[in-house]
Amino acid sequence: MSTEEEKVSLERENVVEKESEELVEGRKSVRGGGVKGGVVVVMDTPERNKNQIATPISKFEESPVFNFLNNLSPIKLDKSAHFTQTLNSLSFASIPSVFTSPHVSSIRESRFLRRHLLSDPSKPEFASDNGVKVDTDEGMLDTVNNSIEPKESFGCGISGGEAPASPSHECSKLAVELARSLNYECSSPSTLPTGGIKGKSLSEFAGTSVTYVPLVQEISGKGLLRCEVNMDGTNEIGPDKGEASGCDWESLITDATDLLIFDSPGDPEAFTKASGPNFRTFEYVSNEIQNVQHFSQVSTSECGGDGSETEKPSTQPGEESQLKEYADAENMKPDASLTNDGTGVGQSEKNDNEMVSALYRGMRRRCLVFEMVGPRRKHIDEGSGSSAAQEVDGNVVSNDKQLVPSKTVNEYLRCTLPGIGLHLNSLTASSKDGKVVKQEANASGKQLVIASGSSINLHSSVTGQESLVKSLPETSRGGEIVPFENSLPLMEDVFQAPGYVNSEEPNQTSPKKKRRRLETGEGESCKRCNCKKSKCLKLYCECFAAGVYCVEPCACQDCFNKPIHEDTVLATRKQIESRNPLAFAPKVIRTTDSISETGDDSSKTPASARHKRGCNCKKSGCLKKYCECYQGGVGCSINCRCEGCKNAFGRKDGIDGDAEEEETDAYEKSIVDRTSHKNLVQSDIEQNPDSAPPATPLSFGRPPMQLPFSLKNKPPRSSFLSIGSSSSGGIYGAGQGVGRLNLFQPQPKFDKPFESVQVEEDEIMPEILQGTKSPVSGIKTASPNRKRVSPPHCDYGNSHSHSPGRRSSRKLILQSIPSFPSLTPNP
DNA sequence: GAGTTTGAAACT
């Protein structure tokens, strides 16, 4: 599968490049249809596509590229997605390998999903479109890698004014834009006008064709997309409307209308926005979280206004900010710049750009979704139903902002940061829910994530966070909920701590008290910070490190880790992730295999987990929470550089009989201290190897399941950062979220170390085990890993004496090794 | 509650 997919993806890339060139040469006409169609397809969910699709297909089919793509299209999206991921990861250095994968994967997945959806519904005609789109989507990502050349060509081609953009073209554009975006991101204001023009046309179109707008919304991912679209539309509209009205628009409109009709993306806003958002997404993925942040912020705070505004050229006060964001987004958009730069590309180009942008938008939307929209989308997703989406769409069209009440957004943000990577990761993990998958397919990976998250959140909320949920507006709730879920770690923490809900509320006077309260109730997971100088924008801040926004309970000063400062938070996260992709990843890794083993020694399960970096304790003997290993409820490992390790969960040296005894004692004590439920969880996990899928190549398989579990146990934290990275797995995205990955639990605490461990191990452990790569080396993680480099002591390798945990871990590691190689982000 | 200790994170 993978090989085939790769081939396909490669072919697609080639095609895209060719197309890009061709486009530059003169395919523009083809592009228009193709692009639009592709965009539409991408954007649309099968549902709406069906409704509106009717017209556009033929155009696509005409182009050889489409045919080719169509041929390729049969390719399974999933595979392609994976492939793209690798490429994407490469392209996006910022994303931590680990985190990135989840993030990227999420995105990719979404693409795949889209593709599938498209393809699935695809009628033969659509199939071509779908294929194209798929290619485009992948192309986006892939192109990013390859993109540079094509990008230029695109830029010219696009600027050339070719209105129509073939999907491939779009892909190439996207790639180019991405590349450019990195450079250009905010650079050109001019882009705004173009975007604006497009936006206008789009907006006009939107005004004319309401239908497509809704589609876009739905397709895009529901609320998020909508907001974005609106945003884009507004921004674009404002500046560019006059221009947009050009002749190109007519042709474009005709095509676009088809496209629009075909896809929701058809809506001018969608296109315009798409370009912006998409770029943003790329940017976001690659480097620029800020744009996304802005966008998300705007969308969240101003989406409603934007929605209404989009049509309005004039900028309202609120709108201005939005416009700015749009501008940023558009600026971010290479397309806009390109079009402008390029030759004032005709409107057609703009349209193309828009089309492309629409694709990007999808990406971006995802990002946004993570951030702000997420909640709504989730809500929608929850509604999964088209109805919900439609409603949202309607809102979006008219008022994306409305959909995402700024207030709620802020509040939500608090609760849920857009941490992409992490969230994604968490989401991926959580994605178990069918809803999530669907959502992803529908919209973007992000959305999916969100959706999944939403579902999870719902659970969590249901379980114990009702109070929280209640506090939040329903609409916002959905969104918030998702984020929380995404921010698994947080969620876990929250859930873990029975008092978390209360804690969120400002009842507690002193953070310490709060902490203790939480801790007492398993509040460990709950993260309240007391930061005074870090502004909660450094890993010193537990909240920030966990990918969550600071909440009321926090006693932090000058806190920037709040939804209001989403941009800053995201940017900071990026920076941190750039330095250390795993910065937001769960610190404790656990091998799935180990789980099974651990099953044998349920009590010892912690041993199976290990701290990624290991600790560096010198005075605490690894017997206090100063020790991250101990804090995480895991034994010290080779990776640890601790001195006089007495970690009750397992000494790094390998516990001798005495040590074992001590460990067991300490471990037992710790366990006792800990709530019994933790053990239960662990045991559950252990017992259910399924929960910890063998290292699947994708982090997706991660134990997200745990998330739900954790969520249930813990009230979601008020806010979590998506990111990521990657972040975060994130989110990022995702930890690097990155990514996300870390999504689950940036820092699994006793309660959830297992979960986090599982995930990480899946990703990291294999490498370690293999020895070929130290997780660190692969990941870039900071050095503590030196120890890893050092020959592993016997802890893992040797079946150690007794420490149950260790044993299991060791065995597990060995087992896991073979399965994981794929996971590693190795270049 | 204030102060100290500790080790991670960040910085140089």
Place this chain on the structure above:
DNA sequence: CAGTTTCAAACTC
């Protein structure tokens, strides 16, 4: 990469 500083949690009194 190593050393130092900064930071906030953990801990003690």
